[in-house]
Amino acid sequence: MGALAHKPKLYEQVAEKLEDAINAGTLRAGDRLPSVRQLSLREQVSISTVLQAYLHLESVGLIETRPQSGHYVRRRERPRLAEPQVSRPATSATPVTVSALVSRVYQSMRDPNLVQMGGAWPSTELLPTRRLYRELNALTREMGDAGMLYDVPPGCPELRRQLARRSLDWGAALSPEDFIITVGAAEAIHLCLLAVARPGDTIAIESPAYYGTLQAIESLGLRALEIPCSPRHGMELDALQAALERRRVAAVLVVPSYSNPVGSCMPTANRQRLVAMLEERGVPLIEDDLYGDLHFDERRPRTCKSFDKTGNVMLCGSFSKTLAPGFRVGYVAPGRLRERVELLKFSHTVASPTLLPLAIARFLEEGGYDRHLRTLRRRLTEQVARMAEGVAEHFPEGTRVARPAGGSLLWVELPATVDSLVLHGRALEAGVSIAPGPIFSPRPDSYRNFIRLSCGQPWTPRIEGAMATVGRLVRTLM
Template sequence: MGALAHRPKLYEQVADRLKDAIDAGTLRAGDRLPSVRQLSLRERVSISTVLQAYMHLESVGLIETRPQSGHYVRRRERPRLAEPLVTRPAPAATPVTVSALVAHVYRAMQDPRIVQLGGAWPSPELLPTRRLFRELNTLTRECQEKGLLYDPPPGCPELRLQLARRSLDWGGALSPDDFIITVGAAEAIHLCLLAVARPGDTIAIESPAYYGTLQAIESLGLRVLEIPCSPRHGMELDALEVAVERRRVAAVLVVPSFSNPVSSCMPEANRRRLVEMLEAKGIPLIEDDIYGDLHFGPERPRTCKSFDTTGNVLLCGSFSKTLAPGFRVGYAAPGRWRERLELLKFAHTVASPSLPPLAIARFLEEGGYDRHLRALRRALASQVERMADAVAEFFPEGTRVARPSGSSLLWVELPRQVDSLALHARALEAGISIAPGPIFSPRPDSYRHCIRLSCGHPWSPRLEGAMSTLGCLARSLS
């Protein structure tokens, strides 16, 4: 009788086998467990037995249930690291000279043998690649002549219509005629800078700032005025207001939604204040909204453009971070500079490729984009959390890490004695690419103890090993 009394029940046996797989690392934190039906077939037990097993594992904290998604291995709690401090860049405008350093770093991001923690693009595994190529193949058959002809500005009317419809989700209501199709967001920003500034002018930006933006400013002979940035709320508007009172600024360029590299998100009240402040001072606002669709919360942040009543905001975006980096499909809604931008676009590249914008327009029209975004946001949120956990586990004491509420980037502030350029060199020798802090500022000595990590690739043993190695290298430098 005693032996029978201690024999595990059937659901406990199923739960124990899953627990053993979790303890052995076969099932890792964040992994999705089989559906109830799949596990009942695999274990040859009833659905009610599987439900009991899952309820038991959830009660002891090993798994969690996500509504309309399934059961997942729960992450074991690690101490949360402090956030990076508010940045304090030098208050003077300065020329930009980052291109040589960026070129050196960027070459390493193109080597397929290297673990890519430096590039800011999503893994092809997370993108609807087959669906988009099917659309392209169909368009190649249907639109043979159109695919060979120029698509002059403003560009693909079908995509501009879809963008106008999506602008309702951004908090505003733009028309198809408000948009100009560009070769990625990079061209959109380049054209906007050309439209509002002349060589020698000063552009106010967040600090740290995306190195691609700094390169565009450098190529146009402009100067940069760095504005302090909070890792949580983005550009410090009080500091901006003081700065524009003291010196002439031709334009302000911001990434309000999940800035690159810090992934800060400007509160809605700040966005309204920013738009109203710059309109009152007659200073154009260039808004880079490339990460706006990658929010982890229930609602997409409103664009600054949605508060614009006078055409003073030049909105830029693209589908490079959500659908197809290689398609290079971007757009601008430049407000009162629209006619100027259309002329600049024609002078700059004459036209955008014809078929990729049309393929994306069809994907949006058929409703696939929103379904894809929901899955992509879930994946990126999980990957960001795993990377942050790995930083907490492997990196030296005193490390700080941002807490993004969107995008696929993680800004890490290492102890002051760790030189990120030295860490970059040693990481490359170990087969790992990172983005060192100095490429995100026009001043080469800025952010020497910071790095940006990409969370765009699904978690894997290879990625975990790379993070462990990177942490070891950082500890050796500290």
């Protein structure tokens, strides 16, 4: 530690040991340092000496403190890749024909023999599976035959109570009566689209957009109007406003927090403006808040729903990205169209499963969710940062990558001549699954040189090897 005086003080000696461990790579970026108490015992120094050492390391930028979590080795800043630019989709609405391509690509996202950077779900290692199974076991004993009965809409009162409590975090203060339990966010979105649009109507969406939403639009015979998006701030509201002035749209559908595939996060002021703009025109806003709990910094973004005074915002969400994708537990707070959505839910699926939403309600009630989220967010923050570093290290010059502030996805723009559908095929042959850009647009020729990488798997040498493989394949396709 060159900057230290010749006779280092006690705290400087402690700091120096840690600095040596960091420089030698024994402690790596993202690693957690021992707790203050542990280090004070280990080094036989006082708590205040350890605190001083940590303060010093923080002041020189080697470590960071995360509230309620501890001290961590900081990532060394490398020169970062540029971000993709604001998207420029066609300005006309179009029917959607993406389902066949999605279905083909999706097969590979589920193949356990491939290194998975394709599917947008967290690795099971990151999920509280055992606790959820315990809740489920207890419920089967407690409920007996009642667990076999239909739980008709709006569904699971216990979960709706928990959602109402959590809605305070979203800035929205909803009541249990505002919610309907659904089979994943997918069903919530589907029901909202059914409630607001008829075949041939147009839905304004982000460009690029989540392929599941595109499939829903396709299956309902709707048209998609792609709106330009900034990789950082999401839907461009001036462009949306201009589009709304040009043509009638039945609804606008956005993922304001950590969109899929881009990871953009709409600033609060834009959310407020969006809600007001659509309210004024009587155009419903379908808000897909699937990733809202996965923020990397301290604060959860407010939902658009929190600015809704007239019931024009239909809020959709689920626990697929935070607790249990396979439970298929989601919800919708449809605002003024609540009755219509409830009827649709009944006529489409009769009811959601009875026990699974209840198991999640119990998990939330017992208070483990926030602790679990803190760990999950920390892990995803690290994994996304490592994947971004992997792209910088292994991909050729000219590659751009988005810088999400939450979620688990990385949107990567490859040099213009690279065809991501060809890359997808070659990567599969090499044992790696990625998501090619064209599945994120209703127009199959869009985003040809883009891929989405999922960072849901813990960073391992196997993942790093797969990144190197994909980087090498990209070069061969240039």
